[in-house]
Amino acid sequence: MDLWLLYSLMKKSRLFEEAVTQLWEDGLISGEMHLGTGEEAIIAGVVSQLCPGDAMAVDHRGSAAFLMRGVDPTLLLHEMLGHEDGLCGGQGGHMHLFSKEHLAATSGIIGAVGPAALGFALAAQTLRPGSIAVAFFGEGAMNQGMLMESINLAALWNLPVLFVCKDDGWAITTQPGESTKSGMGERACGLGVPYVGVDGLDVEQVWQATRQAIERARSGNGPTFLHAHCVHLEGHFLGLILLRITRAPLRELPGIVGALIRSFMHPGGGSLRERIAGVRYILSSILATWRDPRRYSTNDPLERVQTALVSNPARLKELDSRIEAEISSALASAQQEVVA
Amino acid sequence: MTTMNFSEAIDDALAQAMSEDPRIILFGEDVPMLRRNLLVRFGPKRVRATPISESAFLGAGVAAAMAGLRPVVELYMVDFLGVSMDALLNQASKLETFSGGKWTAPVVVRAPCGGGYGDGGQHEQSLWGWLAHIPGLTVIVPSTPEDAGGLMYAALQHDGPVVFLEHKLLSETFLEFLGSGGRLTVQFDVPAEGRRGPVPHKWKPLPIGKAVLRREGRDVTLASLGVGVHRALEAAEFLEKDGVSASVLDLRTVSPLDKTALCEAVARTGNLLVVDEDYEGFGLSGELSAVVLEAGISCKYARVCTQTTIPYARKMEDQVLPNVNRIRTTAMTLL
Numbered sequence: 001m002d003l004w005l006l007y008s009l010m011k012k013s014r015l016f017e018e019a020v021t022q023l024w025e026d027g028l029i030s031g032e033m034h035l036g037t038g039e040e041a042i043i044a045g046v047v048s049q050l051c052p053g054d055a056m057a058v059d060h061r062g063s064a065a066f067l068m069r070g071v072d073p074t075l076l077l078h079e080m081l082g083h084e085d086g087l088c089g090g091q092g093g094h095m096h097l098f099s100k101e102h103l104a105a106t107s108g109i110i111g112a113v114g115p116a117a118l119g120f121a122l123a124a125q126t127l128r129p130g131s132i133a134v135a136f137f138g139e140g141a142m143n144q145g146m147l148m149e150s151i152n153l154a155a156l157w158n159l160p161v162l163f164v165c166k167d168d169g170w171a172i173t174t175q176p177g178e179s180t181k182s183g184m185g186e187r188a189c190g191l192g193v194p195y196v197g198v199d200g201l202d203v204e205q206v207w208q209a210t211r212q213a214i215e216r217a218r219s220g221n222g223p224t225f226l227h228a229h230c231v232h233l234e235g236h237f238l239g240l241i242l243l244r245i246t247r248a249p250l251r252e253l254p255g256i257v258g259a260l261i262r263s264f265m266h267p268g269g270g271s272l273r274e275r276i277a278g279v280r281y282i283l284s285s286i287l288a289t290w291r292d293p294r295r296y297s298t299n300d301p302l303e304r305v306q307t308a309l310v311s312n313p314a315r316l317k318e319l320d321s322r323i324e325a326e327i328s329s330a331l332a333s334a335q336q337e338v339v340a
Numbered sequence: 341m342t343t344m345n346f347s348e349a350i351d352d353a354l355a356q357a358m359s360e361d362p363r364i365i366l367f368g369e370d371v372p373m374l375r376r377n378l379l380v381r382f383g384p385k386r387v388r389a390t391p392i393s394e395s396a397f398l399g400a401g402v403a404a405a406m407a408g409l410r411p412v413v414e415l416y417m418v419d420f421l422g423v424s425m426d427a428l429l430n431q432a433s434k435l436e437t438f439s440g441g442k443w444t445a446p447v448v449v450r451a452p453c454g455g456g457y458g459d460g461g462q463h464e465q466s467l468w469g470w471l472a473h474i475p476g477l478t479v480i481v482p483s484t485p486e487d488a489g490g491l492m493y494a495a496l497q498h499d500g501p502v503v504f505l506e507h508k509l510l511s512e513t514f515l516e517f518l519g520s521g522g523r524l525t526v527q528f529d530v531p532a533e534g535r536r537g538p539v540p541h542k543w544k545p546l547p548i549g550k551a552v553l554r555r556e557g558r559d560v561t562l563a564s565l566g567v568g569v570h571r572a573l574e575a576a577e578f579l580e581k582d583g584v585s586a587s588v589l590d591l592r593t594v595s596p597l598d599k600t601a602l603c604e605a606v607a608r609t610g611n612l613l614v615v616d617e618d619y620e621g622f623g624l625s626g627e628l629s630a631v632v633l634e635a636g637i638s639c640k641y642a643r644v645c646t647q648t649t650i651p652y653a654r655k656m657e658d659q660v661l662p663n664v665n666r667i668r669t670t671a672m673t674l675l
Binding site for chain 2: 024025026027029030031032033079082083084088090091092093095096107108109110111140141143144145146171172173174178179180237238239240241242244252256259260262263264266268269270271273274275277278279281282285
């Protein structure tokens with residue numbers, strides 16, 4: 001394991017997504033924007049071990065995986081700005097990234113990575129023995145039938161799949177207590193796939209667990225379910241209402257609270273007990289966001305890995321400036337085209 | 341009369357219906373947050389979150405309707421219906437026929453639809469023609485707050501499955517929640533009359549399957565629905581300056597289709613231009629031509645629809661979706 005390599009992948013992804021954030025804030029990127037900030041250790045720990053011929057099925061949060069797999073950041077940025085010279089001609093955008101040469105495909109449909117990884121793995125088993133397929137998804141996707149079905153079929157057909165569950169404990173604004181009854185381990189094992197739980201903030205742990213899982217898959221011993229906890233630094237997507245409320249309550253709350261009070265007081269409807277239960281639900285979502293794990297730098301996987309490398313400050317500085325230069329150049333190229 | 345935003349009107353009609361009928365419950369992904377104003381009035385038993393399990397919760401909505409509830413099942417977007425299509429395609433729509441007319445499933449599926457804000461073709465489809473193709477489904481696509489509330493109120497009294505499509509460009513909640521995400525740096529081409537408008541103090545059901553003529557004209561009939569109605573109205577203003585008098589027919593429901601209103605409107609002008617944000621092939625636009633042909637009406641015909649997968653880039657998207665310029669130039673080719 002080369003911690004410097006893992007760090008450089010994570011740092012590059014972070015700087016790239018910070019540039020994306022700025023472009024999104026400036027209105028140059030339209031629609032939704034799902035960042036992978038906070039899950040870089042999971043992506044780096046897995047993607048750094050992929051070889052030519054391996055495939056990736058990626059969810060709506062795909063920039064980090066594509067970047068770390070070696071897709072040119074300039075192509076990705078141009079894609080997000082909708083330029084014709086972007087990775088997909090500006091037609092896909094960040095939720096629909098495709099790179100045929102990397103066998104990497106994205107879908108904005110939750111759970112669709114399951115069947116996709118199965119198919120990639122089936123092709124690998126037949127055409128490229130020793131190659132594998134990875135599926136990246138969130139814990140919310142584990143309630144989607146097609147993903148659960150895929151886990152069973154991967155076990156049944158002994159397919160070389162690595163199911164990577166990036167668990168941040170939120171399905172947009174819904175918490176697991178409102179959506180999920182059983183644990184990921186019980187589910188994976190119940191469907192016949194070995195389960196490995198790791199701290200998704202610790203890239204070394206992810207890398208080690210992934211190495212064993214990938215070895216299993218490459219040697220024909222079937223799929224593994226890797227469950228990694230993480231904290232999405234920007235929530236489900238940029239501009240998520242719960243984060244906006246906690247970051248700028250004075251700006252966001254008045255419009256929301258006024259309507260809530262009017263509705264709460266409105267005649268006709270539930271009993272007082274039911275109405276209070278409704279208010280409690282909303283308060284619990286806001287409070288859970290307020291008790292924000294994002295505030296603690298120990299929950300930032302990049303800072304975690306950085307602390308292991310500060311013993312060599314010169315090398316770290318040199319590496320940082322090289323990555324900064326690469327991302328700045330991609331950003332400058334993208335912005336130049338905006339001006340043009 | 342007061343005025344309301346589009347989604348506010350739907351929620352208001354829903355609230356009135358919920359206070360009158362305890363059988364109505366809402367569920368779907370993030371529904372407690374998206375419908376928080378209903379949550380604090382009706383409580384979490386009637387306004388529920390679901391897991392990301394569309395096939396389970398939509399199927400459950402259909403069967404719950406069969407067993408006496410009146411569920412409103414929300415999908416995040418109509419595109420995600422693909423995951424759970426069996427519930428509508430093979431269950432809800434078939435029940436009335438298979439039961440010999442003795443059993444129906446009065447479920448309302450509420451789903452945002454349509455594009456124009458830059459999410460790309462997995463999140464911006466219309467799909468109303470695809471849905472209306474299936475016998476047994478009612479498909480509603482309102483274009484104003486008044487129609488949206490009145491048709492939602494009617495859907496909740498309808499004795500069968502209804503798909504209620506809420507165009508995202510008209511929905512202030514969706515544009516704020518995921519179009520702009522609180523940004524002031526993005527603008528969308530939102531038709532003002534669709535976004536906000538007058539609504540009645542008390543909701544009454546609007547008849548399902550009745551089109552409305554939004555503009556009288558002599559030379560060409562523009563037939564549309566949803567945001568397309570507003571694009572057609574804007575194009576009609578330009579056409580007026582070009583010396584062309586266009587009428588605009590708002591279909592309001594795809595199924596049942598108001599064939600009488602369509603035929604009357606087309607017979608008056610002798611020219612039909614369909615403005616349909618849904619896909620061009622094998623859909624609503626072709627169906628309208630069949631309806632007038634079957635009625636023996638002689639007319640010239642053209643259509644402005646979405647022909648391809650909707651691309652992500654905003655500039656490309658604006659060309660792929662029906663726009664005022666395309667409507668205007670296509671209308672001129674008929675004359």
